Amino acid sequence: MNWSLFFDLTVSGLTLGSLYALIALGYSMVYGILKLLNFAHGDVYMIGAFVGWYTLHALGGPLNPTISGAAVLFVMFIVSMLGCGVLGVAIERFAYRPLRNAPRIAPLISALGVSIFLQNSALLIFGASFRDYDTFDLIGVKTFNVGQLFFSVTQLLTVVLAILLMIALTIFVARSRLGKAMRSTSYDREAASMMGIDVDRVIAVTFFIGSALAGAAGVMFGLVFGQIYHFMGFIAGLKGFTAAVLGGIGSIPGAMVGGLIVGLAESYATGYLPQGSTFQNLYVFALLIAVILIRPSGLFGKAAIQKV
Amino acid sequence: MRRRASAIAALLALGAALAIVAGAYATPEWAAAPAAQSGSDAASVKCGKTRTIGFMAPITGPAASIGVQQNSWAKYYVSTYNRTHKTKVRLQTEDTQLGAPTGTAEALKGAQALGGSSNVLGLVGPAGSNEIVGVTKTLQDAGLAWVSGSSTRTSLTTDGTRTGYMFRTVPPDAIQGPTAANYIAKVLKYKRVYIIDDQETYSTGLADAVERVLKAAGVSVTRDGVSQQQSDFSSLIAKVPRDTQLVYLPWQLTPKAIAFGNQMKAAGKGSVKLMGADGTFDDSFAAVGSHVYDTNFPLNPKSKIISGYRKSHGGKGDFFGSPTYAAVQVVATALDKACANGTATRAEVRAKIRATNIPAAKSLIGVTIRFNRNGDLSTAKKFGLYKSNGNIFVPIPG
Numbered sequence: 001m002n003w004s005l006f007f008d009l010t011v012s013g014l015t016l017g018s019l020y021a022l023i024a025l026g027y028s029m030v031y032g033i034l035k036l037l038n039f040a041h042g043d044v045y046m047i048g049a050f051v052g053w054y055t056l057h058a059l060g061g062p063l064n065p066t067i068s069g070a071a072v073l074f075v076m077f078i079v080s081m082l083g084c085g086v087l088g089v090a091i092e093r094f095a096y097r098p099l100r101n102a103p104r105i106a107p108l109i110s111a112l113g114v115s116i117f118l119q120n121s122a123l124l125i126f127g128a129s130f131r132d133y134d135t136f137d138l139i140g141v142k143t144f145n146v147g148q149l150f151f152s153v154t155q156l157l158t159v160v161l162a163i164l165l166m167i168a169l170t171i172f173v174a175r176s177r178l179g180k181a182m183r184s185t186s187y188d189r190e191a192a193s194m195m196g197i198d199v200d201r202v203i204a205v206t207f208f209i210g211s212a213l214a215g216a217a218g219v220m221f222g223l224v225f226g227q228i229y230h231f232m233g234f235i236a237g238l239k240g241f242t243a244a245v246l247g248g249i250g251s252i253p254g255a256m257v258g259g260l261i262v263g264l265a266e267s268y269a270t271g272y273l274p275q276g277s278t279f280q281n282l283y284v285f286a287l288l289i290a291v292i293l294i295r296p297s298g299l300f301g302k303a304a305i306q307k308v
Numbered sequence: 309m310r311r312r313a314s315a316i317a318a319l320l321a322l323g324a325a326l327a328i329v330a331g332a333y334a335t336p337e338w339a340a341a342p343a344a345q346s347g348s349d350a351a352s353v354k355c356g357k358t359r360t361i362g363f364m365a366p367i368t369g370p371a372a373s374i375g376v377q378q379n380s381w382a383k384y385y386v387s388t389y390n391r392t393h394k395t396k397v398r399l400q401t402e403d404t405q406l407g408a409p410t411g412t413a414e415a416l417k418g419a420q421a422l423g424g425s426s427n428v429l430g431l432v433g434p435a436g437s438n439e440i441v442g443v444t445k446t447l448q449d450a451g452l453a454w455v456s457g458s459s460t461r462t463s464l465t466t467d468g469t470r471t472g473y474m475f476r477t478v479p480p481d482a483i484q485g486p487t488a489a490n491y492i493a494k495v496l497k498y499k500r501v502y503i504i505d506d507q508e509t510y511s512t513g514l515a516d517a518v519e520r521v522l523k524a525a526g527v528s529v530t531r532d533g534v535s536q537q538q539s540d541f542s543s544l545i546a547k548v549p550r551d552t553q554l555v556y557l558p559w560q561l562t563p564k565a566i567a568f569g570n571q572m573k574a575a576g577k578g579s580v581k582l583m584g585a586d587g588t589f590d591d592s593f594a595a596v597g598s599h600v601y602d603t604n605f606p607l608n609p610k611s612k613i614i615s616g617y618r619k620s621h622g623g624k625g626d627f628f629g630s631p632t633y634a635a636v637q638v639v640a641t642a643l644d645k646a647c648a649n650g651t652a653t654r655a656e657v658r659a660k661i662r663a664t665n666i667p668a669a670k671s672l673i674g675v676t677i678r679f680n681r682n683g684d685l686s687t688a689k690k691f692g693l694y695k696s697n698g699n700i701f702v703p704i705p706g
Contacts, residue, residue, distance in 0.1 A: 008546035128372030130563030225539045270543035278533035
């Protein structure tokens, strides 16, 4: 057993999985409330990465930041999360809310339309060129060794921050008044409305939080992997969606675990399976199909009883 | 209900996965639906004061970063030409979306549009070898000749199916591959090489060519591949043994190679040499470090054209697009000749392209532009080899 390779793959998988988990949360939260597959979510993540890049450059760029590197990172995350949150609310308001009572296929098509709209808008506004976060210049190439475990500061930052965000979300949903309203709306939107819950507001908040998490994931991606481009949301969104389904769509813990599983599966497939790096997507989606066949509602999902 | 929703979701995911796989691996011949433009081959067109050149490039989509370079160089030729000639040329552009799941279909649509446009007498592009296979029948039916500035798959010109129609201003993989491999094996004398293709036909073809020569020279070669869409190389890098001497990256997208180089450094493998190919020939890749090598189309480093381009493009070289300049030059020159009497047919333009003879002094690529019977440059016998000095690529003498 090559333990060095195993640890490298595990660190890589956890890093990637943390990003997928954050994206998956957005899919899951929206599905939980609206039963809508928000296929524009991957592109919100892409916009988040660009907002982070522009914030970085507004603060002097990676070589000559006007404030300390840590402060730059903090501002990048905040601005990106806020920006994506607002974008998510706007998408819900203009693309999904008018279709709330339409057949379920209508908002799905609308979501695909928003996705293409965002992709092409990004191409128009940001251009086709890749943008470089220049993380090395911003925070240096710091790496840590614990025995054969080898990880960089950006990988550590990504995993820790993702875990903190997921814990914060769990506490928010479980303990806050608004979180309770979200759970009620998810359980029965009509009944929640009759009980005086402002369903529109709850849905808007759900989109805000889900999109803000995607924005954070976008910045993390730029920091860890260096480069961003207008098409990056497509595959990442698909993997996030896979993670959400794997964990049980609609389930918040499921999205987190699903994300980590997809990230680790992708990493181990690359490292250990024949032509793994070429066919990693095949292995990841095969895993999804296998899990769904054995447990159709996903790992944490519950089979719903339908009244007839 | 949730059970059904999950099943639907799984099916959607499967469908999406299949779409990705199909997009990446589909052989595009199926897409070459006949678009007969009967009669267009011999139809005489009034040339007028402004001549139209069809232009196909990936303006959007995953490979837009290289399409933008081709577009910039093509437009640079047009602006130069229009400043110095009484007659003018214009580009009629079709976006091929190279690398997107629908890429080849988009290229076909573009070819049909240009083939059906009677004022288009010659064409520049497409960028990708796969795209060329997909649009061949359509363009041939329309009688259009095309000059590509980047498709390097050797068989495109040697299989005999495009003779007289397809020309290119870049040497094929059969020249680039051995140039790189011989340098690695005979000059650097490396024994452990890791080759990673980006799963596109350009890349796999070139990787095959290099692998073949290296193995014949007794070099231990490990072959791997990674999707062009991917930016996370950490798992792949984990597989690269620390005693590897060189990683060969015949990739199309420079930014991906930069990301790979930076992630190698972050993984503590920054001392492993990297070698790119023409697709990654850009100063930004050289800036990854002085351990970076590259091969590129033959270019004249002292060319005034290159310095003029740099001047008008904020110092950027955009070298991947430079052969497209030569391609537009070939078509525009052929149009000038075919239009000498005021009218021209596509057949005449094909013949004039076949007879191209642009002297080295006016050529961006440093040699006379002349085509052999297959449509390949008869004057470019090898690729240039370059090494980074830390910021830019400098030619390796010899």
